[in-house]
Amino acid sequence: MRLLLVDDHEVVRSGLRMLLDSELDVQIVGEAGTAEEALRAVQELEPDVVLMDIGLPDLSGIEAAARIREIRPQVAVVALTIHEDKEYFFRMLDAGASGYVPKRAAPDELLTAIRAAAKGEVYLYPSLATLLVKDYMGQDPDDREARILNGLTERELEVLGHLADGASNSEIGDTLQISPKTVARHRENIMRKLNLHSRTELVKYAIRKGIISP
Numbered sequence: 001m002r003l004l005l006v007d008d009h010e011v012v013r014s015g016l017r018m019l020l021d022s023e024l025d026v027q028i029v030g031e032a033g034t035a036e037e038a039l040r041a042v043q044e045l046e047p048d049v050v051l052m053d054i055g056l057p058d059l060s061g062i063e064a065a066a067r068i069r070e071i072r073p074q075v076a077v078v079a080l081t082i083h084e085d086k087e088y089f090f091r092m093l094d095a096g097a098s099g100y101v102p103k104r105a106a107p108d109e110l111l112t113a114i115r116a117a118a119k120g121e122v123y124l125y126p127s128l129a130t131l132l133v134k135d136y137m138g139q140d141p142d143d144r145e146a147r148i149l150n151g152l153t154e155r156e157l158e159v160l161g162h163l164a165d166g167a168s169n170s171e172i173g174d175t176l177q178i179s180p181k182t183v184a185r186h187r188e189n190i191m192r193k194l195n196l197h198s199r200t201e202l203v204k205y206a207i208r209k210g211i212i213s214p
Contacts, residue, residue, distance in 0.1 A: 001118040004047040005031045006038040006064075007080070008057050016051065016080075019107055026114070035059035035067075042072050049098075049117050054081040054088055062088070062095050069096035070155055073185045076117035080110065084125075096153065096189070099123040120188075152193060157211075159186040163199065164206035 003026055005013050013031050020026045029045045032038040035056045042050065050068060054061035065077040078099035079092045092100055098117035101110050102125055113123035152160065155176070162172040169180040169187070176183075196202050 001025060001049055001114070002027050002029045002045070002047040003114065004029060004038065004041055004045060004050045006033075006035075006050060006052040006056070006061070008033045008053065008055070012053070019110075020114075023111065026111075033057075035061070035064035038064055039067060039071070042068050042075055046072070047075060049076045049078060049114055051078050051080050051114065054079055054083055054092065062091050065092060065097050066095040066153065069189075070153055073155075073182060073189060076120070078113050078117050078123070101125050120192075152190065156186050156190050156193075159183060160190050160202070160206060161211050163187060163190070164203045164211060 003020065005016050005028060007013050007016070010033070013033075017028055017031075020028060029047050030041045032041050033056075035058050038050065038052065038056075041047075050065075052061045052065060056064065059067075061079060061081070065079070068075055068077055076098040077096065078101065079097050080101050080103060081088065082103050083089075084102050089100055098120075099113040099122065101113045101123070105125055109125065113125075116123040158176060159172060162175060167175070169183040172178075172183045173180045191197065191202070194202070194205060196205060
């Protein structure tokens with residue numbers, strides 16, 4: 001997998017490189033110390049996974065993650081951070097992160113998170129996964145659905161509306177001026193986030209939420 005390291009501390013990036021360079025299935029394609037550098041690197045280097053700190057000097061890692069998911073939805077973002085409170089955790093998930101690992105985690109847990117993200121899966125550090133379950137169980141069904149819908153990016157909401165209207169990937173790509181492959185990736189993300197498994201379910205959901213008319 002192609003990996004981009006993003007942290008504003010060079011010593012942290014050096015330590016990560018030492019840790020990960022020995023892994024045969026990991027290729028570190030670049031490093032960045034700011035969010036803007038990370039966004040340029042994502043465009044130029046096309047990594048599979050971005051390992052990103054939340055505390056960056058220009059933009060927060062949360063905002064950077066959302067922008068990465070907007071410009072390159074096929075890129076997975078894994079947060080590696082000192083922050084373990086609910087606020088940062090849920091905001092990073094809402095931004096589309098595929099993993100959340102505290103910096104105190106063991107190296108094996110970090111590698112597990114990176115490999116899971118590269119396969120399109122989600123990895124959450126155990127104590128934080130418990131927070132997610134408790135938060136979910138404490139919501140009523142309407143609140144849960146609203147939270148899920150709010151977790152979609154602006155582009156994903158656009159794609160959702162066009163998909164529900166019956167447009168093909170090529171037609172959506174022409175309308176939004178993105179490639180059919182990017183549309184397909186958005187569709188995968190939408191299906192995963194909404195826990196839907198077919199276009200029929202997607203249409204029903206869009207009607208129920210008022211995104212399209214019956």
